[in-house]
Amino acid sequence: MATNKHAIIRYEALDRCFSNKGRKFFIDDLITYVSAAIEEYSGSKASISRRQIFKDMDFMRSEAGFRAPIESYKEGKKTYYRYSDRSYSLAMQQINPVEADLLKTTLDMLGRFKGLPQFDFVQELALKLKKSFQLEDLGDCIFFDQNEYLKNLHLLGDLLKIIQDKRVLYVRYQSFNQNREKSFLFHPYFLKQYNKRWFLFGQREDFENWSSLALDRIIDFSVEYDEVYKPANIHPDDYFEDLIGVSKPTELTAQLVRIKINKSLWPYIDSKPLHPSQKILEKKEDYTIIQLDVIPNYEFYAQILSFGQAIEVIAPESVRLAIKEKLIAMLDRYS
Template sequence: MPANRNALIRYRAIDNCLTNRYRQWTLDALIEAVSETLYDYEGMDKGISRRTIQADLQMMRSDKLGYNAPIVVIDKKYYAYADPTYSITQIPLTGQDLGRMSEAVEVLKQFKGFSHFEQLSGVVQKLEAHIYSVTTNQRTIIDFDKNDNLKGLSFLDVLYQAIVQKKAVAITYQSFKAQQPNRFWFHVWWLKEFKNRWFAVGVRGNQSDVYHLALDRILAIETADEIEYRHNADMAPDAYYQHVIGVTVSRTLRPCRVLIQVTAEHAPYVETKPLHPSQQLVERGPEGIIIELSVQLNFELEREILSFGDGMTVLAPARLRERIRQKFRTGVARYEPDSGTKSSLEDDKQMEN
C-alpha cells in the first residue's frame, strides 16, 4: 500500500534532519522539524504525536517502502544515520515507480512543440534515458553532463521551497577562503546553475548586495520563520546576467567591447557554441575569425578565454589583453626547467629506477 502524501512529507522531513550532521536530533527535535514542514507544505498546525514519528522511523528502517534506512540511536537519545552518506533520496527506483515515470514521460511528450514547454525538453530526455536504461538493463543512450560528487545538491529542494514560500533561511556557510564557518540569515531570490555548479542567489540580512552562495560550501540550512522575508522587487535573473559570463556580476561596471581573435581550428566550436549571447562575427579570414562580445570583465570571462589556450587571442580592451598575457607568462614559467617543478617524464624515470 503506497504511503499517503502526509507520510511522504514526514519521511522527507526526517531524512532532511538526519542528513544534517551538524546537529544532534532528539525525538522532540524531529517532532518539531516535521511539524514545521507539514505546516509549510500543507498548512497543518496540529502537532505531530511522538507515536507517529516513532512509527515513521520504524517504517523508514523497514523494507516496506524500499528505504531500509540505517537509523540508529546514539546514547539512547539522539537519532542519526549509521551511514553518513545515506539518504532516502538516493534509493533506487522500484518497478512501480518506473511505470509511473514512464506514464509521466508519455504525457510530457505530448507537449513537445508548444513554446510554453520548450524548457521541459531536456527534462523529458533525461527521464526517458534513465527509464530506458533501468527497464532494459542496458547502457544509457543519452549521457548528460553531470557531477555525481558535487556537494550540496541535497539543499536544492529546501532552497526552492524557501523561494516559493517566501521564507528566510539561516545558512551555515564556509567559503574556500574562510577558516571557520559563518552562520547568517539569507533571503533566497532564485537558484542559478553554471558549469554544473549551483548557487543560491539573494541578500544577507539587511544588506543590499546580491550574493551567490555555492551550494557545495553550505554546511546546514534551517528555516527562519521569525525573520521577515525580503522580497525581490524588480530584479529578474535574465536581466541580471545579461552582460556577464558566469555569476560574477558588478552593479557598477558597464559592459565592455571585447575583441577576440580565434584560430581556424577553434572557430567552428566558437561559432556553433557562442561564448555569450552578445557574440558577433566581425571578420573572417584564412587564419580564423574575429568575434566581438559586449560583457563585463570578470573572472569567468578570463577562465573561458584561457580554456582555449593558444586558440584565442584578446585584441581589446588592452587591460584584458594584458591580464591574459600575464597569466600565460606565469603558466609558461611553471614549465621552465628551473621552475622547481619536475616533469612527469622525470618522475616516471625516477619510478623506474
C-alpha cells in the same frame, strides 16, 4: 506507498534527520522536527505522536516502503536514530513500478512538445530521468556531466521551497577565499547551476547588490520567520544578460570585447557561442573575429584562457592586458 501528503512530508523530514551526520536525533527531536516540517508546509500547528513516528520508521524500513537502514543507538538511557549506511537517502532510491509507470506517461506527454523552441530541454530531461530511474535499459550508452560528489546537493529541495515561500534565511557561510565563516541574513531569489556547481542567488542584508552563495560552501542555515522578505528588484534574465558564468563584479560594467578565433576552433565556437551577444565582425579563411557585449569577470577569463593559442582578445586594451598579465603569471610558475 502511502499517498497521504502529510505522510510524504513526515518521511522526507525523517530522512533528513537520519542522514544528518552532524547531529543525533532522539525521539523527542524527531517529533519536534517532523511537526515543524508539517507546520511549515500546511501553515497550521501539527501534533505528531511518538507512536506515529515509530510507525513511520517501521514503514520506511519495510520492503513495501523504502528499505531504509534505520538503526537505533544507545547513549546512556536515551536512544537516537540514524541510517547505518551514511550514504543512504530517500532521494537516491529507485522508484516503485507504479511511480515508474506514472513517470513514463508524463515523459510521453512531454515528448509531444519536442521540436518547439521553448521545450528544447525536454529531450535531455527525459534521457536523464530514464537513466536515473532505470525506466529503460540504457545501459552504458549515455552519460551526463554531473558532479555527484558535490556537497549539500540534498539542500536543493529545501531551498527551492524556501524561495517559493519567500522566507528569509540566516546563513552560516565560508567562501572559497576566506579562512573564517560568516553569518548573515539572506533573502533568496533563485538557484542556478554553472560548471557542475549550484549557486543560491539573493540579497544579503548588509550588501547593496545581489550575492551568490556556492551551495557546497554553505555550512548551515535556518529560516527567520519574523524577518520581512525583500523581493527581487530585477529579473534574473536581466541580471545575467551581460555575464558569462555567475560572478558579477560590482566595479565593472559591460564592454564590447573583440576576439580573434583560429579556423580550427571556429566550428566549435560557431556551434556553441561564448555568449548570447556573440556576433561575427569579420570572417577570413584562417580566422574569424567576433564581438561580445559582456562584463569581463572571472568566468570570462577562465573560458578565454581555456582555449589556449587558438583564441586572441584584440580589444579593448584593458582586457587584452589583463589576459597577458595572467599568462605571464602562469609562465612564471613554470620558469
